[in-house]
Amino acid sequence: MIPSSQDYVPGSQDFITPKEQQYETAPEALKAGHHHLRSPAQLSPNRIKRPRNVLGNTHSTSMEYTQSSQSFERSNMDPPSTSGCGAGEEYGGPRKLVRTRQPSPPCARNVFVDGPEDSSDISKFPRRPPFVSRYRAEYREMTLLGQGNFSKVFRVCSKFDGLEYAIKRSFRVVTSEVEAKQWQQEAMAMAAAGTHPNIVRYYSSWTEQQGDGQLFYILMEKCDESLGHKQTFGERSFKEAELVDILCQVAEALQHLHARGIVHMDVKPDNIYTTKQGIYKLGDFGLATCRSLQRNVALEEGDSRYIPLEVLNDNFNALDRADMFMLGASLYELAIGTQLPTGGDKYQEIRQGKLMLMPTFTSQFQKMVKSLMAPVPAERPTPARVLASALLTKRSAARDSSKENYGALPLQPSH
Structure with missing residues (x-):
């Protein structure tokens, strides 16, 4: 029989509760007079399973399960019991240990090095807390x-x-x-x-x-000063012997990079540094990219004074030869003692192979600079051809000696 409306009292806004129970739900033990029986919710065991020891030592407790708030969260706990209880029973009520797993920091694959492909996003960096520097x-x-x-x-x-x-x-x-x-x-x-x-x-x-x-x-590595800084605040022009040294050493650097599939794309006097030992070093790889452009890398144009015409026209089929044009343009600027133009007729003439005469330099050196700045990329010499040219054969023995001396130096930079 459905009870009448006076048998109900208002409950929540979603339901109403009968004033008296219509069915007997008390367990048989309670009917028999055992009033001390607790509800099933309070009868859950008050001890937890210990972590399994994979080493087989059943008497040692694992240190992996600590009670730190960073590793576990404890819930449904009663106040601590003062009675002497064993391990896992020191609290009066049940406890729940939840182990949280910290994700590993993202790691990106170097696109310049051959290896297994992955789907990691190279824009994701492991971030340090702001208070750690x-x-x-x-x-x-x-x-x-x-x-x-x-x-x-x-x-x-x-x-x-x-x-x-x-x-x-x-x-x-x-x-x-x-x-x-x-x-x-x-x-x-x-x-x-x-x-x-x-x-x-x-x-x-x-x-x-x-x-x-x-x-x-x-x-x-810390170097001394760049050739651009030296030209601006020191020498306005360089002698041929010094420029031949620069040509040889930068060509060595480019040969090493091109063999590894890397093009610099920003060879200029500001990015060629000197040391106290008279060594020239190519630096600032902010625009470096892959030689083939077949990988997930960006290509940005550098200083317009040194960029060849084909790169300006979005022709990237010979980026290694673009590095050679920039090397020739750098030598040309250091030889004439004035900065190259950024536009205008003189700018176009340089990219057409029309260079100024340099009376204080040998025809052999001028021929090398002109070949490096040839309008057609295929006509520019590779680093290997530059190093094997007659202009540089005279100092090949000195170059080999400098290599041996460098190998004996410590790996760390000097003061």
């Missing part, structure tokens, strides 16, 4: 070596080994995914280049979280 903790900032539109380069001293390094840091906090990929591509190219006496050595790179973005750092 490796730069401030491990290095003492000394002077500013230079800066551009996207980065600053500092001379630093390591607090660990006391040696001096150069650290390239992003000029501002990076929030763009495109800019983050460019930074990582630069670090990857330097790492894939390996160790070479005529390439600025790469040591490490990292990021530090700051606000909604990240600061990017690249730790590398």
Whole structure:
């Protein structure tokens, strides 16, 4: 029989509750007078399973299951019991241990190095907590070596080994995914280049979280000054013997890079550095890319004063020969003692192979510069042909000697 409306009292807004139970639901034990019986919800066991010891030692407790709030969450617990209970029974009520798994930080594959393909996004960087700064903790900032539109380069001293390094840091906090990929591509190219006496050595790179973005750092070898700085604030022009040394050593660097499938794409006096030992080093891999452009890499145009015509016309079939044009344009600028034009008729004449005469230089050197800046990429010599030319055969013995001396040097940079 359905009870009448007076037998109901208002409940929640979604249902009503009968005033008296219509059915007997008490268990038989309660009917028999056992009033101390608790509800089934309170009869759950008060001990938990211990973690299985995979080593077979049943008497030792595992240290993996700690009671730290970072690893477990405890729920449904009663206040601690004062009675002496064994392990796992020290609390009066049941407890639940939930183990949380911390994900591994993302790791990207170097696109300049052959290896198994993966689907990792190279824009995802392992992020450090904002209160941790490796730069401030491990290095003492000394002077500013230079800066551009996207980065600053500092001379630093390591607090660990006391040696001096150069650290390239992003000029501002990076929030763009495109800019983050460019930074990582630069670090990857330097790492894939390996160790070479005529390439600025790469040591490490990292990021530090700051606000909604990240600061990017690249730790590398400290050099003295660039040829561009030397030309601007020192010598206005260079002698042929010095330019031949520059040609030889930069060609060695480009041969090493091209053999590894890397093109620099920003060869210019500002990116060729000197050392106290008279060694020239190619640095600043901010525009470096893959030689074949068949991988997931970006291509950005560098300084227009040194870019060949085919790259300006979006012809990227011979990027290694574009590096050779930039090397020739750099030598040409250092020889004439004035900066190359950024546009106009003179700019077009240079890309057509019409160069100024250089009376103080030999015809052999002028012929080399003219061939490096040939309008047709196929007519430009490769680094191997440059090194085998008659212009450089006279100093081949000195070049081999410098290699042996470099191999005997320590790997860490000097003060």
